[in-house]
Amino acid sequence: MASFTLDVNGKSHAIDADPDMPLLYALKNDVGLNNPQFGCGLAQCGACTVHLNGQPIRSCVTPVSAVGDGKVVTMSGLGTPEKPHPLQTAYVAEQVTQCGYCINGWVMTAAAFLRDNKKPTDEQIKQALHGIKCRCGTHMNILRAVKRAASMMG
Amino acid sequence: MTKMEKPANFSRRSFLTTGGALVVSIGMPISAETLLSINTAFAQATATRPPLVPNQLSSYVAINADGSVSAFFGKMDMGQGLYVSIGQMVAEELDVPFERVTVYMADTRTSVNQGGASGSTGIQSGGKQMRAASAEARRVLVEMGAQKLNLPADQLTVADGVVQAKSDPAKRATYAELIGGRHFNVELEWNNKIGNALYAPGKATPKSHKDYKIVGKPIKRADIAPKAFCTAPFVTDIKRPGMVHARMVRPPVAGATIESVDEASIKNIPGARVVRENNFLAVVADKEWDAIKALRQLKVQWSNSKPPFIDQAALYEYIRKAPVRKREDSKPVGNVEEAFKSAARVIEAEYEWPFQSHSCMGPACAVVEIADNGHVTCWSGTQKPHFLRDGVARTLGVKPETVDCIWVVGPGSYGRSDADDCGNDCAVIAKAVGKPVRLQYMRNDGTGWDPKAPASIHRARAAIDAKGQVIAYQFLSKGFSRVDVNTNGSQPRDTLAGHFRGVELRSGDNFGVPAESYAFANKHTAWETIPPLLDRASPLRSSHLRDPVGPQIHFASESFMDEIAHALGVDPLELRLRHVKNxxxxxxxxxxxxxxxxxxxxxxxxxxxxxxxxxxxxxxxxxxxxxxxxxxxxxxxxxxxxxxxxxxxxxxxxxxxxxxxxxxxxxxxxxxxxxxxxxxxxxxxxxxxxxxxxxxxxxxxxxxxxxxxxxxxxxxxxxxxxxxxxxxxxxxxxxxxxxxxxxxxxxxxxxxxxxxxxxxxxxx
The missing domain is CATH 3.30.365.10 (Aldehyde oxidase/xanthine dehydrogenase, molybdopterin binding domain)
Structure with a gap:
């Protein structure tokens, strides 16, 4: 066990954990967030995606000891109903989800991609989201939402 | 607006009686709290809660003190927006605005067993019942309005939840005034069935579609925003005081049994312990990561089980030759065998379909808490919480009324998935450790050990006469059963918890034939099932995955229509239109x-x-x-x-x-x-x-x-x-x-x- 101070969504959290414990469990059980989610523990699906210093990472395979002073932003830190991120607005407008368990992977990956890539083509969006899983098959909705958000972030 | 506040302290009455503003989330299984106001007593209304039984109107619908409507639905919405449709049907029949209706789903504390999600019957049978109950509620409310206004019921109408005289809208009584905050006490004509077949109408006739104002309208879901802002919990987010974490230990070779468990092998992990009953094996720890470490570290000696399966490359040959356990023939049309004898040409083909997995987005998760008084609460992503309630009761050897099962949205839902196994597993562990337990499977459990859609082969034959007409058609499905384990978790024999603890599987038989309306002068279809490869705790046990056996059967039957069209040199649509009758x-x-x-x-x-x-x-x-x-x-x-x-x-x-x-x-x-x-x-x-x-x-x-x-x-x-x-x-x-x-x-x-x-x- 070791002590860590995590910067999550702009707040500092002191936790005691095994250095090799993945960040996911710190976020869910120590910080107490309802997101991200455990999908595979193998970095294959995206359900656990968060931003570390602005870049999407898979928190299910990132040891808490590797986070250091890095700034962690989860999907709940992306925006609020009062001040939503364009992707959150677009998700609601396009009625994207079915079960919604996959949502962190798509939104957090797309958020970093749209921040760095203005006016992307459909093909670029698809490539950016390659590998992320949705089992309910809401891909058409997801694409519409990401395109809507892209136009909002223009 | 969408919090799951202390769900364990929830009672059905709190919907109606607890003080405070209306706090609701449409479609979420949470408590709504409204102000109680006692009005004049009517026989059809009661301040005390009638029993939650299928023949009571109060089991389906309630008018809250503020005139809002609570609909209690014994099915669930897996994310296809079913609850919105149910809300529309309820609002339509009650003549209240859609926004005034909240649908509470799939919670044994609030709804009767309407079968859970099953066979796409959410609207077809579940909605039919909610429509009938809502129509009856409106009829009763109009009758109560007639009493209060001292007017005949046929001179009254309803608009926006207000009963009023057709001749004089000033003569009016709101639903809230008539019954708000109390319960309906009206008996329905129940058909004595539970599940999908449950139907309990009242005396009222639902509206004509010509009068619809809400049904048929595109209304958006309100449960997307809580997901987009991460304010709504998934079942994986349920936390209980003193809760510990568990993981299941599955055998490396299917069918292997435990010879010994080296509990000392995890003694360096804080709080880690083993729960074992026969071949049921789990690890528990205070922290989730410690449970996962214990799972990986635990040394178990498994028996040298004879590998139970076949070479996958030989799967379809195996099915072809396997003994038939049950066969069911459709009623034949004409005389197929004679027709084939007279055929100028015969076209034949065989199609093959593999086992498929639900592979839900996340492996199943459940939380089970057993209170000091013995009451059991199970939070689960199951599609069928009422049946899981029964399963948990049987697994624990307690009465069903001692158990509540609360559906909370889980990681996907496409049939009889690993969710029902997980709820039963978690109950066994919670009883053993005497603390609330959260069990989430690992990915390999979710994909490797979930119930599978059955593998099958399908043979089709068509007889063509000299003029190029199809004169006979024959179709046979042969495969593993779609109900090797049953489609719900109500019986230990259908769950891994049961199998590993020693309960014998009673594998059921069912498959299917094409659902179309092609008319041929001679036609015959049939299905055959074969026994499972391993009769207990099999990772290839088969059950329902979205549209059970539909994709495989119609892959075959509709490919074969094109094969006939090709043989005849005609357009595939043209061939279908020649024969389709409906x-x-x-x-x-x-x-x-x-x-x-x-x-x-x-x-x-x-x-x-x-x-x-x-x-x-x-x-x-x-x-x-x-x-x-x-x-x-x-x-x-x-x-x-x-x-x-x-x-x-x-x-x-x-x-x-x-x-x-x-x-x-x-x-x-x-x-x-x-x-x-x-x-x-x-x-x-x-x-x-x-x-x-x-x-x-x-x-x-x-x-x-x-x-x-x-x-x-x-x-x-x-x-x-x-x-x-x-x-x-x-x-x-x-x-x-x-x-x-x-x-x-x-x-x-x-x-x-x-x-x-x-x-x-x-x-x-």
Whole structure:
């Protein structure tokens, strides 16, 4: 066990954990967030995606000891109903989800991609989201939402 | 607005009686709190809660003190927007604005057993009951209004939840004034069935569709925003005071039994302990990561079990030769055998379908808490909480009324998944450790050990006479049963917890035959089931996955229609229209073809050269009253064998459409999931165990492979009863693609899935 101070969504959290414990469990059980989610523990699906210093990472395979002073932003830190991120607005407008368990992977990956890539083509969006899983098959909705958000972030 | 506040302290009465503002989340299983105001007593209303039984109106609908409506629904919405449709049906019959209705779903504390999610009957049977109950509630409210206003009921009308005199709107009584905050006390005519078949109407006749104002409107879901802002908990987020974490330890070889467990091997992990009962083995720790470490570290000596499975390469040969355990024949038309004897030509084909996995987005999770007074609460992502309640009660050896099961949205829901196993497993562990337990499976449990869609073969034969007419048709499905384990977790014999603890499986038999209306002078269809490869705790035990046995059967039957068309040199749509008899079936075929701009010609398409070949295919199927025709337009990369399904045109007739917006989203999801099953999905196994254990070994459709367009044509039939949309459009997808592959390349694929390797090999 070791002590860590995590910067999550702009707040500092002191936790005691095994250095090799993945960040996911710190976020869910120590910080107490309802997101991200455990999908595979193998970095294959995206359900656990968060931003570390602005870049999407898979928190299910990132040891808490590797986070250091890095700034962690989860999907709940992306925006609020009062001040939503364009992707959150677009998700609601396009009625994207079915079960919604996959949502962190798509939104957090797309958020970093749209921040760095203005006016992307459909093909670029698809490539950016390659590998992320949705089992309910809401891909058409997801694409519409990401395109809507892209136009909002223009 | 969407918090799950202390769900354990919830009681059904708190919906109606607790002080404070209305705090509701449509579709979420949470408590709503409204102000109680006692009015004049009526016989049809009561301040005390009537029992939660199917023949009580109060079991389905309540008017809160502020006039808002609570609808208690014994099914659940897996994300297709069902609860919105239910809210529309309830609001319509009660004559209240849609926004005033809150639907509480799939919670044994608030609803009776309407079967949970099952067979796309959410609207078809679940909605039918909610409609009948709401109509009865309106009738009772009008009667109460008549008493209060001292006017005959037939001189009253209802608008926006206000009963008023037709002649004088000033003579009025609101629903809130009439009964708000108290319960209906009205007996319904229950058919004495539970589950999907439950029906308990009152004396009222529901409205004519001509008077609908809310049904048929596109209304959006309110449960997306809480997901987008991460304010709504999934079942994985449920936390209870003192809760510990558990993981299951499954055998490396299916059928292996435990010889010894070295509990000392995890003694360095704080709080880690083993829970064992026969071959049921779990690890528990205070912290989740410690439970996972204990799972990985625990030393177990398993028996040298004889590997129970067969070489996967021989799967279909095995099914072909396996002894038939049960056969069911449809009523034959004409004399098929005689017709085949007189045939000028006989066309025959056989099709093969693999085991497939639910592979939910996350492996199942459940939380079970046993209170000091023995009351058990199980939070689960199950589709069927009432049945899981019964299962947990049996697993723990307590009465069902001692157990509550609360559905909380889980990681996907497509049938009898691992969720029902998880709830029962978690109950065993919670009893053993005496603390609230959260159990989440690992990925390899979710993919490797979930109940599978059954593998099967399908033989079709057609007899053609000298004039080129189809004079006889025969179809046989043979495969593993769709109910090797039953479709709910109500019996320990159908769960892994039961199997590993020593309960014997009683494997059931069911499969199916094509659902279409093709008329042939002589026609015969049948199905046969074979015994499971391993009779207990099998990772290849088979059960229901979205549209159970529909994709495999109609892959075969609708591919075969194209094979007949090819043999006769006619257009595949033309052949179907020659034989299809039900006018609604013909209508979807014509609608899909028209919207897709179907060109009448035989397949394959001529003049295809170059690396990319394009083709089109059509297929249709019925499902429980719903009928769907699909035209797929695809491109095949000849060098890689990769298929891109560029466009789908889907003509969909599910009778009366309650919410066209929800319907289109549902159809899109079905098409994508079915496309994934068509191109990629096949459970791999070796002789010892399932080897599809994650997303690399069980790939699904990727974002880079999705269609450009899914064009949904809704054939609304407002004068017809509504039927299901949750699965029907899954059914014809594989054949529509197989037929398009043939159109593009002249290659007929008769084994799913159509992986690039398989198609490339077939083309070479």
């Amino acid at each position: 006018p609604r079936h013909a209508a979807v075929l014509q609608a899909a073809a028209k919207k897709a701009g179907w060109e009448s010609r035989p397949s394959p398409r001529k003049g295809q050269s170059g690396n990319t070949a394009s083709g089109r295919g059509i297929a249709y199927a019925a499902r429980n009253g719903t009928v769907v025709a699909i035209v797929s337009e695809i491109e095949v990369d000849r060098s890689t064998g990769k298929i891109w399904a560029r466009k789908f045109t889907v003509a969909h007739d599910c009778g009366q459409v309650i919410n066209p917006d929800g319907l289109v989203h549902t159809v899109e999801g079905n098409i994508i999931q079915a496309l994934s099953r068509t191109i990629w999905e096949e459970v791999k196994f070796d002789t010892g165990n399932v080897t599809s254990i994650d997303w690399l070994t069980y790939p699904i459709l990727d974002m880079t492979e999705v269609p450009e367009v899914i064009d949904v044509v809704i054939l609304d039939r407002p004068d017809q009863p509504p039927t299901g949309a949750g699965e029907g459009s899954t059914r014809p997808v594989t054949a529509a693609i197989a037929n398009a592959i043939f159109d593009a390349t002249g290659v007929r694929l008769r084994r799913a899935p159509f992986t690039p390797d398989r198609l490339r090999a077939a083309m070479s």
